[in-house]
Amino acid sequence: MIFSPPSKQRIDFLGQAANAYQQQLTAGTPAAELLKRRGLSQDSAQYFRLGYVADPASGHERYRGMLAIPYVNMQGVVAIRFRCTGDHDCKALGHSKYMREPGDEAKIYNILALTLNVSRIAVAEGEPDTWTGWQCEIPTIGVAGVQNWNRLFNRHLRGYKEVVILADGDDAGMQLADTIVKANKNATVRQMPSRSDTNAFYCEHGAEALREKAGF
Numbered sequence: 118m119i120f121s122p123p124s125k126q127r128i129d130f131l132g133q134a135a136n137a138y139q140q141q142l143t144a145g146t147p148a149a150e151l152l153k154r155r156g157l158s159q160d161s162a163q164y165f166r167l168g169y170v171a172d173p174a175s176g177h178e179r180y181r182g183m184l185a186i187p188y189v190n191m192q193g194v195v196a197i198r199f200r201c202t203g204d205h206d207c208k209a210l211g212h213s214k215y216m217r218e219p220g221d222e223a224k225i226y227n228i229l230a231l232t233l234n235v236s237r238i239a240v241a242e243g244e245p246d247t248w249t250g251w252q253c254e255i256p257t258i259g260v261a262g263v264q265n266w267n268r269l270f271n272r273h274l275r276g277y278k279e280v281v282i283l284a285d286g287d288d289a290g291m292q293l294a295d296t297i298v299k300a301n302k303n304a305t306v307r308q309m310p311s312r313s314d315t316n317a318f319y320c321e322h323g324a325e326a327l328r329e330k331a332g333f
């Protein structure tokens with residue numbers, strides 16, 4: 118079993134929280150500024166139902182001030198992950214950049230992209246790179262790093278003519294790419310320049326260049 122869905126009650130709670138955080142993502146908030154720095158359009162932010170935790174839902178108090186990233190499947194919002202909105206090196210400040218709720222297991226991000234009738238799909242590392250691919254009209258799913266690639270995810274990739282891995286330009290990016298390529302004959306790797314990632318590449322070179330690099 119890859120994923121045991123949360124209860125209907127839990128999905129309702131998460132859906133309501135995600136809606137509230139979306140309302141709270143107003144111009145000038147740290148989350149809106151973060152998305153602006155990443156070159157994300159309002160349409161993309163809306164598609165991904167991104168939000169800002171100004172007024173946390175019950176139990177979400179420790180995510181106050183963070184960007185809310187809902188994980189949405191056919192049933193609704195099945196998880197929300199949270200990202201620090203500071204323009205700094207989180208590790209150097211002693212906190213993690215991403216937080217998830219206890220018991221929230223590894224999941225594919227933007228899994229609804231797997232319902233598209235396309236012959237090629239991209240896999241990006243992390244949510245911001247997934248937004249970026251999607252914004253550039255590349256059907257993209259995301260995984261939060263190699264340690265979150267569950268081998269059962271491979272079955273989702275089998276029907277595609279080609280699976281394009283948009284790998285970060287670092288060791289972790291190559292580890293993820295290697296892991297997926299080893300298990301999928303239809304997978305190919307497009308690595309971003311050294312120390313760059315899909316989003317940085319897009320911000321520097323634009324959508325056309327990214328599409329060309331990814332071969333879409």
Ligand SMILES: [Zn+2]
Pocket residue numbers: 201202203205206207210212213214
């Ligand atoms: Zn931080």
